[in-house]
Each structure stands twice: as C-alpha cells, then as structure tokens.
Amino acid sequence: MTATTKAPSAQEWVEAFTQANDNDPEIGAHGKYFTCSYLLDMEDHLFVIRMNAGKVAEITIDPGPLDVAYQFAIKASSATWREFGADMPKPMFHGIWAATFQRDMRLEGDILVLMQNLRCVTRQIELLRTTGIPCLNA
Template sequence: MLTTLHRMQDQLNRSEHLNRLGRLFSETVLLEVDGDEFYLHFEKGRLERVEPGPSRKTPWRFALRTDRAALEEFWKPIPKPGFHDIFGFVKIGRGRVDGDILSLVKNLRFFKEFMALARTDLARTDPAREGVSA
C-alpha cells in the first residue's frame, strides 16, 4: 500500500491540473485500509509526505476508511458499480468517511481525482490490463 501511495504522490506532484485544483487544500487526511493507517499530508495541492501509522499524535481533518479489496476494485481501470467512487464505498457498506465532511466536500473533486491516480498507474504496469484504457 505504501508503495502505491508513494507512486500516487509522485503523479500528483507532477500534475499541474491537480495542483491547481488543490491549491487551497492544506490538510492531513487519514486513509485507513484494513486497519492500517496512512496519514497523507497535503500542502497547497501537493502531497508533501505519506506517514504510516498508527499515531495518536497526528491530527487529521477527515478520514477515508475501507478495505483493501474494495480499494483495489476502485483502482481498476473500469471499476464495478459501487466501487467507482469513494462515496460508492459508503453506499454499499465497504467504506466510511469520518471527521470534517465539509472539508472533504469543499475539496471533493481534488481528493477524488487524487484517489483515482492509481487507476492509470495499475493499467500501465499490469500486463493483464494491456489494451484497457484508463
């Protein structure tokens, strides 16, 4: 998971489009996958660092909690219905969003596009997905 998050960090920090979308977003987000915690520290639309948890000392603005199988389905180039969106996880009972929901909603497009960055990465690196457009 950490390797994927670091690849997403590199993609985000090279993306002018996403940096522009997130230019007002400077928060720490908790991503919890199967109980493993990852703190994503964003600064003006850039992911400054990814810090593995758990940590009771690291404050976060909002959290996305899900399971690895759901996240892997979300990252497929063409996810199944319900796995196409972070709120889809919540609707089908495979995820939960906690904390300052207003902060998430204000930056929803940025965060959703950031979370989807692994889709293009997986399509590019997985030989089984050759020929499938991301």
C-alpha cells in the first residue's frame, strides 16, 4: 500500500531542502569545499542552488535566464524528478547517471564543477526522497 502525499509548494520545498541539506551528516562530513551554484530544472520549476562550504547559501525559485549565474545544470522532466523522489526509486531513477542513460536527464554547463562536487550533489539528490518534489504536473 502506498500513501499519497501532496507535493510541496516551491517555497515549502526550498525550506525543507535547505534544512535537510544543512542538517545532513554526510554532506557535513564531505561538504567542506562544496561551494558552487547549479540549476535544477524540474520542468515545472527552476531552482538555482548556491552552496557555500556545504551549506545552502541561497535558493532562487524560477529565475529568468540572466537573473542568477550557475556553473552547471541538471535538467529532467517532472515525471523523472517524481521518480527520483520516490521512497524506493525504480531502476534507472536512483541516480543522475542512470537517468541520463534513459536520455530524459541532461547534464549541462561546467561538468568539471559537477564532478568536483559529485558526492555532495548525489547526496542532495537522495535528499529529494525526504523533501518531496515541487512539481505541479502529475
């Protein structure tokens, strides 16, 4: 039996994601140099996440194309992000590399910065299982 949960609003998600990240022991242990800005394109919403030493410094909701700079982007359909947010993701939705093999997820921009911060970004994607996904289309 599965329970249906309401998707959080974009602002509720920002607050939950910030708290989950900033209190996560794994990111705390690995995030000393996790300082970058990146875009999560969830189709229904865009988020630019600015990290500083493993803590969320700022999350901008739905910025315009020139409003906020970022170094790399992770883009996928809202359906893919919903699968990432499941308690037990289906095969090929458990990580960004698997999802890119399906060709629904794209990694763009300065991939070197992504690779330098891969462990922390991967952990942040895993946190979506607790914070939910702020997508409107179901």
